[in-house]
Amino acid sequence: MKKFTSVTDVTNINDLVKQALAYKANPFADKQLGAGKRIGMLFLNPSMRTRISTQVAAQNLGMESIVFNIDKEGWALEFAEGAVMNGTTVEHIKDAAPIMSEYFDILCIRTFPSLKNKTDDYSELVLQQFIAHTNIPVVSMESATLHPLQSLADIITITENQTAKKPKVVLTWAPHVKPLPQCVANSFAQWMNAWGEADFVIAHPEGYELDPSFTKGATITHNQDEALKDADFVYVKNWSSYNDYGVASCHDQSWMLTQEKLKLTNEGKVMHCLPVRRNIELSDEILDSESSIVTQQAANRVWSAQTVLSNILKSMN
Amino acid sequence: MKKFTSVTDVTNINDLVKQALAYKANPFADKQLGAGKRIGMLFLNPSMRTRISTQVAAQNLGMESIVFNIDKEGWALEFAEGAVMNGTTVEHIKDAAPIMSEYFDILCIRTFPSLKNKTDDYSELVLQQFIAHTNIPVVSMESATLHPLQSLADIITITENQTAKKPKVVLTWAPHVKPLPQCVANSFAQWMNAWGEADFVIAHPEGYELDPSFTKGATITHNQDEALKDADFVYVKNWSSYNDYGVASCHDQSWMLTQEKLKLTNEGKVMHCLPVRRNIELSDEILDSESSIVTQQAANRVWSAQTVLSNILKSMN
Amino acid sequence: MKKFTSVTDVTNINDLVKQALAYKANPFADKQLGAGKRIGMLFLNPSMRTRISTQVAAQNLGMESIVFNIDKEGWALEFAEGAVMNGTTVEHIKDAAPIMSEYFDILCIRTFPSLKNKTDDYSELVLQQFIAHTNIPVVSMESATLHPLQSLADIITITENQTAKKPKVVLTWAPHVKPLPQCVANSFAQWMNAWGEADFVIAHPEGYELDPSFTKGATITHNQDEALKDADFVYVKNWSSYNDYGVASCHDQSWMLTQEKLKLTNEGKVMHCLPVRRNIELSDEILDSESSIVTQQAANRVWSAQTVLSNILKSMN
Structure with a gap:
């Protein structure tokens, strides 16, 4: 290398x-x-x-x-x-x-x-x-x-926790208080697609499409619930708009992952690259639960x- | 440990x-x-x-x-x-x-x-x-x-300089220009009381009482001169009020230790955790004299x- | 030492x-x-x-x-x-x-x-x-x-690049946007004079005379072209006035070294201690050319x- x-x-x-x-x-x-x-x-x-x-x-x-x-x-x-x-x-x-x-x-x-x-x-x-x-x-x-060092750590973490041969991995947008880079999301998408050993879905509100050169190959949806269904891993992350560059117009808190939503998944493990805004991006109840693997990931x-x-x-x- | x-x-x-x-x-x-x-x-x-x-x-x-x-x-x-x-x-x-x-x-x-x-x-x-x-x-x-690492260093320093079997150690409040934490004073009191091998006295103006859970066992006085009498070690330190929490209302410069006051002691060694405000907390004449062991202490x-x-x-x- | x-x-x-x-x-x-x-x-x-x-x-x-x-x-x-x-x-x-x-x-x-x-x-x-x-x-x-560590590195660099037995070394003032210390210039002058193995010339605008205790022994001129003539090394550096202390009144861009001026030299190597303000102190064309030895110097x-x-x-x- x-x-x-x-x-x-x-x-x-x-x-x-x-x-x-x-x-x-x-x-x-x-x-x-x-x-x-x-x-x-x-x-x-x-x-x-x-x-x-x-x-x-x-x-x-x-x-x-x-x-x-x-x-x-x-x-x-x-x-x-x-x-x-x-x-x-x-x-x-x-x-x-x-x-x-x-x-x-x-x-x-x-x-x-x-x-x-x-x-x-x-x-x-x-x-x-x-x-x-x-x-x-x-x-x-x-x-x-x-953020490739992060993405490699992410795949290491998925590998460690993986039970299904081809797990369903969902990258879901989450709300935040300020505009964040697209790096972690871009990079995770790029690595998941290159890895090819997961069923990879990206969920985000309209207007938050990532650069297609990174996401190409993934299933992309605006319906978070649909994405979460049977997911083995849920990667929660905010990013600002790529098209309306750097803008963060959506503050829809319904995109915050909760235990209720997590029930849709296949006992999905929750990931985040940290730092995370608690009760904005991710609820306490998830971060403090066994579902969270953010410390292992870090x-x-x-x-x-x-x-x-x-x-x-x-x-x- | x-x-x-x-x-x-x-x-x-x-x-x-x-x-x-x-x-x-x-x-x-x-x-x-x-x-x-x-x-x-x-x-x-x-x-x-x-x-x-x-x-x-x-x-x-x-x-x-x-x-x-x-x-x-x-x-x-x-x-x-x-x-x-x-x-x-x-x-x-x-x-x-x-x-x-x-x-x-x-x-x-x-x-x-x-x-x-x-x-x-x-x-x-x-x-x-x-x-x-x-x-x-x-x-x-x-x-x-x-500030326990400081307090342990303090007792090491006292041990090195000790001549009397049970030295008289005085912790005396000193003026400062801004409100400081009580940590060093609390901790020194706590360690001196736990050590038990000194005659330990605390002197401070009224209103500067420390948390009794740390000072319990020490002799406490508002009369600095009385405290200094025959002292083997004088630990000079400012702290803000514990009762009127965080307030520093006393700026009485007569509490600053001077060579004149030091004559009351038994050739007392002067300690301070540093940083020290010269000519506010402690006079130049003391810090530049043989009485000061602040460098050894640090x-x-x-x-x-x-x-x-x-x-x-x-x-x- | x-x-x-x-x-x-x-x-x-x-x-x-x-x-x-x-x-x-x-x-x-x-x-x-x-x-x-x-x-x-x-x-x-x-x-x-x-x-x-x-x-x-x-x-x-x-x-x-x-x-x-x-x-x-x-x-x-x-x-x-x-x-x-x-x-x-x-x-x-x-x-x-x-x-x-x-x-x-x-x-x-x-x-x-x-x-x-x-x-x-x-x-x-x-x-x-x-x-x-x-x-x-x-x-x-x-x-x-x-700045003696710099000056020693400077003489190391001159020694490595030296072809003439006694090279002509010119320290020339350069424009800058703000007042800078005289350290690097003072120090280089002091070391060059102590070294004694170069024909050492300092060029600067009027009013930018350095402390004579450092420059004594050097040829000093206000004519940059004359100084550059046949130079083997050209050390470019800004400094603020020593006499009108700390003032930077001269912003005459004609003092910036250019390729045109460098033609006056004996294929002179260009030195600078860095950081350098490009196109203010030194032109891109020089810094990006083979004449520049600033990276080797650093x-x-x-x-x-x-x-x-x-x-x-x-x-x-």
């Missing part, structure tokens, strides 16, 4: 899942693999689970990690080609990024969409420029449109990251 | 002091003890000495540490049961905390009181919820009402933390 | 350059040298390259590093002797600094000038107080007037820091 920014960087999802579960059983199995290697973790946006789980994964592989919160410890980066930098941006990505190749062996980057400029966001302007201007492997710790972020870093390390040696 | 949040988690204070002094003499004696173990350090409030000394302690024991400033790198946590999270809090403690058990072996937490809601503060709402929702040992790096924070972490590690193996 | 805050702490620049290039060829040659040693890195101001390169250097030497952003994670320090601390400063340097000696083996500090109080800045008030109140080696990661920060830390470690053992 030369980089990890999308499911398209992955040859075989099930192989990754298998490796991840092996690491979960034996975290220090490859403690020597990363010796003398250094991971740089750049955050253009806040992160808790991703930051900590990736650091833990790096440590498990014997790597040193250096965290740098560009947004807080550094300064504003410029991404526009030809910019006359007389404003608030202090350094151009073309100057900042190449040096990362000199300091680190692997570069992990977290960035978010603007939710204003769809073209920039969906071309992954920031991530792609980091890739263009470094010559070391780049790992996305969530980008403008995708815990699997370590094994997801460790597997990805391990594959990259192996391709470097 | 299964957790460390109060002197009530300690079996024998003198044993801890003895271990701490052994670590001070030989910092790397247990360099292998923490191998493969990871400490998570969560800060809901700023910290300098506590953060650095705890990291040093963890390193001395061969542990890896991950620091996370929730207040700056993360987002606002929700602590209210049943909250409908449509405001500024982004994640509920019930969702954030369990994951810490998955990422770390020991969880250290720093939080402060609101100084507004006495019930929440004195029930240790935040700390207790972290404890309730994790299943790994929790270490307080200062909580709403106590340095002992390393051995305090190392002893606590070591005992917790031993109980895990 | 007992400290590193200026070229005056260095016995032989070429020896340092030689060591640095040896580390560049073999980063882990002294992986055991720093075992059990701990470096504290205190930032009173933001930093990216300096922070990361110094952490990498410390890791290469087997040292543990602890980063503390005082400005963001801590609180405001007081530096005035005798201050009555009833304002916004929370801790006096006289109390904060000594503890660093207890927690760390080497203390690295980053501070900036006020650009308002020339006396305080040029007496290195902040750095000198850290030195005065600690008893461990202090390394400047940029101070109010100098990469050499690792070997500069590693050499300095290594020499300090050796003097401690």
Whole structure:
């Protein structure tokens, strides 16, 4: 693996899942693999689970990690080609990024969409420029449109909890108080479709259609109840509109998953990438019940990251 | 030791002091003890000495540490049961905390009181919820009402400087420019009373009575001069009112310890947990004199933390 | 080496350059040298390259590093002797600094000038107080007037690219949008003069004369074209006025280096310490060309820091 920014960087999802579960059983199995290697973790946006789980994964592989919160410890980066930098941006990505190749062996980057400029966001302007201007492997710790470390953890979690040979997996939109990126939903759709081992359904209100390049292959419906029927897994997530870009006009609380609705499922397990707004996105009664596997899902972020870093390390040696 | 949040988690204070002094003499004696173990350090409030000394302690024991400033790198946590999270809090403690058990072996937490809601503060709402929702040992790096790592360092420091068999130790209130928590004072009182090897006196202006559950057993006076008489140790500290909760109405500078007042003592050593407001809480002449042992006291924070972490590690193996 | 805050702490620049290039060829040659040693890195101001390169250097030497952003994670320090601390400063340097000696083996500090109080800045008030109140080696990661780790990296980079026996090196002022410190320019001038192995010329607009104590020995001109003639290296850097202290009145864009101007040089290599304001300080066409060696220069920060830390470690053992 030369980089990890999308499911398209992955040859075989099930192989990754298998490796991840092996690491979960034996975290220090490859403690020597990363010796003398250094991971740089750049955050253009806040992160808790991703930051900590990736650091833990790096440590498990014997790597040193250096965290740098560009947004807080550094300064504003410029991404526009030809910019006359007389404003608030202090350094151009073309100057900042190449040096990362000199300091680190692997570069992990977290960035978010603007939710204003769809073209920039969906071309992954920031991530792609980091890739263009470094010559070391780049790992996305969530980008403008995708969150592949999350999606891999999601499939690990589904695999662990799966009883049916081909489970029904539903990604359902949920209300939120502010406009959120489409990344987690896009990415989960992309991975589920690539995985192909589930009956995958997406439910959302009208106007919340995701980018078809990620959802193509899934069953899409505006009827949540219909989607939930016999579901084995229900992935709850808010996202803002892709078409009416970045807008969050729907606050229909009837889309919040409740125990009542969960009865429609096949004792469905409830997933969420966290952080979750309780009693807005998901009710207390679900999160506090046995149906919720959100902690397990978050815990699997370590094994997801460790597997990805391990594959990259192996391709470097 | 299964957790460390109060002197009530300690079996024998003198044993801890003895271990701490052994670590001070030989910092790397247990360099292998923490191998493969990871400490998570969560800060809901700023910290300098506590953060650095705890990291040093963890390193001395061969542990890896991950620091996370929730207040700056993360987002606002929700602590209210049943909250409908449509405001500024982004994640509920019930969702954030369990994951810490998955990422770390020991969880250290720093939080402060609101100084507004006495019930929440004195029930240790935040700390207790972290404890309730994790299943790994929790270490307080200062909580709403106590600061046990500081108090252990304080007793280590007294032990090192002690000449009398039963020294007279005075905790005296000092002025400050803003309302401060009662934690350090509460905790020192609690530990001194539990230790029982000093003649312990607390002096403060009227209205600054501390919670009796911590001070019970101490001699309490409003007469600072009387308290200072023949004192071997003078611990200077401001706190806001416990009764008129969080209020700091007294700015009487005559409570500031001076060299003149120190003459009343038995060549008393002066302690303070730092940071200290010079010439408000304590005069330059004292802090710059041989009477001050504040640097030694702060340095002992390393051995305090190392002893606590070591005992917790031993109980895990 | 007992400290590193200026070229005056260095016995032989070429020896340092030689060591640095040896580390560049073999980063882990002294992986055991720093075992059990701990470096504290205190930032009173933001930093990216300096922070990361110094952490990498410390890791290469087997040292543990602890980063503390005082400005963001801590609180405001007081530096005035005798201050009555009833304002916004929370801790006096006289109390904060000594503890660093207890927690760390080497203390690295980053501070900036006020650009308002020339006396305080040029007496290195902040750095000198850290030195005065600690008893461990202090390394400047940029101070109010100098940036020696940068200058050492600069001479390493010149040495690597040098073809002439005595190259012509030009430090030229460049426009900027805001007033910047004189540190990098002062320091480069100081090191070039101490090195003595280049024909060193400084070009700047009238009113931008640097402190003569650093520039003494250099040829100084207001004619940039004349300075550039036959130059082997062109170091581009903005600084605010030293005489009209901290003022940046000149925004004459004709001082920006362009490819056209570079033709005057002897295929001169272009240097800049970064971050650089593109198309204000330096044109895209230069930064994106083969003439630019800014990435190599930034990469050499690792070997500069590693050499300095290594020499300090050796003097401690």
